[in-house]
Amino acid sequence: MRTEICDRLGIEFPIFAFTHCRDVAAAVSNAGGLGVLGAVGFTAEELEVELAWLDEHVNGAYGVDLVIPSKYEGKDIDGLSPDELEAKLAELVPQRHRDFAEKLLTDHNVPPLPESEHHNQLLGWTATTVAPQIEVILRHPKAKLVANALGTPPPDVVRQIQDSGRLIGALCGSVKHALNHKKAGLDFVVCQGTEGGGHCGEIASMVLWPQVVDAIGDMPMLAAGGIGNGRQVAAAMAMGAAGAWTGSLWLTVEEANVPPAQMQTYIDATSHDTVRSRSWTGKPCRMLKNDWTEAWEQTENPDPLPMPLQMMVALDGVKRGHRYPEAAKDVNFNPVGQVVGLMNKVERSADVVGRLIQEYVEACDRLNKLNDTL
Structure with a gap:
């Protein structure tokens, strides 16, 4: 081999x-x-x-x-530091998208992060x-x-x-x-x-x-x-x-x-439970479908933004889902392939x-x- x-x-x-x-x-x-x-x-x-x-x-x-x-988005912006680029891109994120993401998390009773755990939005x-x-x-x-x-x-x-x-x-x-x-x-x-x-x-x-x-x-x-x-x-x-x-x-x-509750979600899933969605990163990404992925597909709701703007909207949900996996069970970010049916x-x-x-x-x-x- x-x-x-x-x-x-x-x-x-x-x-x-x-x-x-x-x-x-x-x-x-x-x-x-x-x-x-x-x-x-x-x-x-x-x-x-x-x-x-x-x-x-x-x-x-x-x-x-x-x-x-x-x-x-932002690839053509030169000469900025990471912090400056994040601030510049943040201006391109419509408030409607941030409000919609927050409503999804709030409606599912996912607590906000403590002030000490606030994070930058762009990362790598x-x-x-x-x-x-x-x-x-x-x-x-x-x-x-x-x-x-x-x-x-x-x-x-x-x-x-x-x-x-x-x-x-x-x-x-x-x-x-x-x-x-x-x-x-x-x-x-x-x-x-x-x-x-x-x-x-x-x-x-x-x-x-x-x-x-x-x-x-x-x-x-x-x-x-x-x-x-x-x-x-x-x-x-x-x-x-x-x-x-x-x-x-x-x-x-x-x-x-991986938090136990989230790991159990993977173990319980079948190969039919995944979907390609732009709802977290802005590019097609395979993950377990749930209330979050379904909500961003509805015509009356905002369309996912291009990368990296969509992740700037969704990253708070990723962090909150990892910290409160039980509460976020139906709106968590669960990237995984169809092989989940074997896991x-x-x-x-x-x-x-x-x-x-x-x-x-x-x-x-x-x-x-x-x-x-x-």
Whole structure:
């Protein structure tokens, strides 16, 4: 199962785990895969704390996932600090949207945050706010991989990461996106089908993966979108993938920083319970459907704003949902893929890695036995 990208990163298995929880990232890396910490929810100062902790607790390498959209409101505004950009973009958010979001939370009896927990609204959703995060990453030698979740990273970011000896790649949901990544000189692509959680396109993984492999040639493709067991890993590798990029799977592990009530929501959900919605981030994002996602679809209510303005409206709801998960059960942000239908028990992260490998081996053995009969 070892592929070239394993050798480049010094990992045992090409199993990549995207997560917002440092404990999960560390556990996966120490089990032979590569934990990839999502940075979008952290300020630069907070990210420094997280990566310093990972340096101490990870034996080998880990990765970091950034969000630098190719298109977003405010991209053409140059020369502003992150705080100045946030203030400028805040002026573009209609009060009607803020009032509507607040009404949804109030109607569901979700308490407001304490004054001490008020937050900035932009975080790492633009090139301006990601720049300080990159400076942090470059101070941590165990951070061997950087991935961009939305679009091809700017050329200066690509050079900066590669000149430091790290690998940089990006997610794609179409052949066009993959070719853009290759043209930009990235080291790998993460090809995610529409089944995947979070931001995704419209093409199913089984159709998209081989198309992208054929289009990008010898550039490593990590398969994402609906992978929850080793049989699916084997299928991806059979189609030419260099590894498996997983995300939703790590929301229901013991180490996940997911409130029990929210984790139970994932465990109880089926694959029919997800929807692609712009209601939280402004771009199509797969999540569990609930009263929040349904409300933003009603014609009499405001339409979701473009990224990052919609998240500036919704971030208070994200924070309140995390702090008061019981109250926010029907209006919480639950990004997850259709694979949620397979996530029906809590496991340790290391056990999940072991299970994926064992199931992969069993799937390959099954195919080998079929070949022996030919």
